[in-house]
Amino acid sequence: MTTATPQQPPVSQLPALISGSITNLTGNRLTINDRALDISGASIQYGDTAVASSALTQGMKVVVSTDGVKVTQVDLNPDISGRISAIAGTQLQINTLSVDASALTSLPQVGDYVAISTEVGSSSQLSAAAVMVLQGAEIPATIELEGLVQQLEPGQQLFVVNGLQVDYALAKRVPADLANGSWVEVYGSLSGQRLIALDIETERYADAAEAEITGTITWVDSQQQRFELNQNLSFSVLSSTRFEDGRQQDLALGRVVEVTSRMVNNKSELVEVDFQSKPADPAVVSKLDPRFAVSGQMRSEGKTLLFNGFVFHLINSTKFDDGLTLSGLESVVLELEGVQRNGQLQILEIERADNEPRIELKGLVTQGAIWGYQAADQSLTPFEGKWVELECNLLATRVSACRLDD
Template sequence: MRKLALITAVSLILAGCGGGSSDNSNTNEAHTPSSIQGTIDSVSGDTIVVNGYTYHVDSAYYAGEEVAIADLEKNMMVSISSNARSASDYTDGTQVGLEPTIVGLISDTNHNNGTFKVNGITLTFTDLSREIEDGDWVMVSSLPTANAGYKVLSVVKFEHSNLTESVEVEGLISELDSHAKTFKLGANLSVDYSNAQIDNDDNTELSNGLWVEVTGSMAGSVLKADEVEVEDFDEVSNDTEIEGIITWVANDQSSFDLSYKGRFLVNDNTRYEDGNKSNLTVGAEVEVTTKKANGENIATEIEFEHDDDSQDWNDNDIDLEGIVKSIDESALSFIVQTFSGNQTVYVNQNTRYEDGLTFNTLPGQRVETEAYKVNNQYIASEIEAEDND
């Protein structure tokens, strides 16, 4: 088996150019998107296919270190930008950034059933190579699941170096304690962020339900964070294609969240491939092409890949109706009195308020809340006044 070899420091400037196109039946002209975030479909020499587009690779990198092109593998998550074609006189190819979900030491491997742990997180991958052994450093690429877990796409072994001593885990925040500076990541990983740098474009504090990338070191079963970065699509450029899984859909299908990281609006000009608007459901794996309009990400094209039938995503899509009894500003939560009893609901920077509502005006309001669950905590995606559509 090839080991992913991190060899030299490289520039983080993305200056590649795409070399192919896909057959998009609903588009007037097939073209390579300006940027792409997705998984490698295939590798042949120094040529890779990502989301159906072919690229000649000039260089690849992870965490500021160059990766041998020969070590790129199918189903690794990557990002590619071809915005700087005119400035790329020094190269005929594309720079590829590796975007793993989890990086760390593997343990408790069971090749018979494909189970293992990385940074204490239990994972399953039936195609786990038998050449990967306990104590190896690995990169795991994955998609979110309905239960705050990880749907593993690939596991790649790589050589340890001083610059990769830090472990990395992406996932959803839950059980946030802003006083103790702790939270859970994914299903059960404990994170101590008391000495961490917080990187959030909104300049707000951390909150439950946000998707974050945490880098640091393991101290027993606790991840001691050096940096916590909130992942979103706020700075995505026009004509970017993003691969992901739909994690929330508005009741009127006017918008949806992708991989818990951000929202995309749908309008009459949105094009669909291999499906239509009715296929906008939680658990659908899609490729979304986007543009900015009035500060919002608009889905210009949605290509449906397939549905994640391994998870019951419908159980993760919750509507709550009732009167808001109180709010907790420090916890960023409110209590809503529903027909089945009181329920605590958390909000974050991605929560949308309709009908003139704000977090501080919620008490006493009768509301409809569209939410999702993270470790049995309810996170509000959208809040509107009841009976106002």
């Protein structure tokens, strides 16, 4: 009697989720993160709306779902969507916001419903990397705006994203941990100069068993132990993290990398960093939000730290090192690192300051001072009006012998 050999399950070859921009599109083959994927049989979606594969365009941000062997779904992941209300030169007016479209080879028309993927750059200026025109049944009932939450007023159920005020009183879903600095996708409708939110989501691949994400490094700490991707995803380097086509020391602003993360014990761990570009383009780096670093003993007030007249904001992704907790920040001298976005100083990392006579400061020099530290000599004079990274002597509330930190 012949015994049938059990059929083995297919070997997993693809991550559960792949996030990035389309770099090539030919028929039913889509290239993302250097992977040529067959999307025949996969559903193409924008939210709950089905979209024809022919509407996909190069440069568009997408999230690809797989079963480990084949692609099951492709979700559009634009930063902003809605109808074009006006065009002035290469400036598109959409959802009351202005988007620079000078990088595009052709422009949409007034009245078109578009999904726009923006370039990584300054939070104060939206620049289109790709525009996809949706038609007929592809057009959803809502518009979308994606970005960082600022000026949150829980009592009034208001916040601001990319300069547009959002009213979420009618939203059917609101993230439980909504806070200043949260990265959200808001779906709703315009009412005058306000977006009435009907649904608010956070990143959809946060709990994926394995995710592969390509993006631009928009912040990295001074030890190159922690970095931020695309202004909204934070990763910590582990002893087990592998590096391809580069080293940990190559983590730098503006570098394009492909990261692989995996859920281990319900916690996302950084498995691999694959460098996808040559050294960062200075033109790209110059557009990124400025980084800051400051040390001192600060006053804690809710989710903010006050120091020499400056307000620093703790956000959901703020990492507390050296055993620090929110309740114990006033009793120690702190060192903060973060970014300034739309005028708001957002803390990405906080630790105990070293007891050293020289400190590192990154920020704007104005009226002979940096972060309220007045110069005891003329060493800040050459940097007046500039955002710089300095190393200075510190004595009480005054600095001296400041020089550029190499």
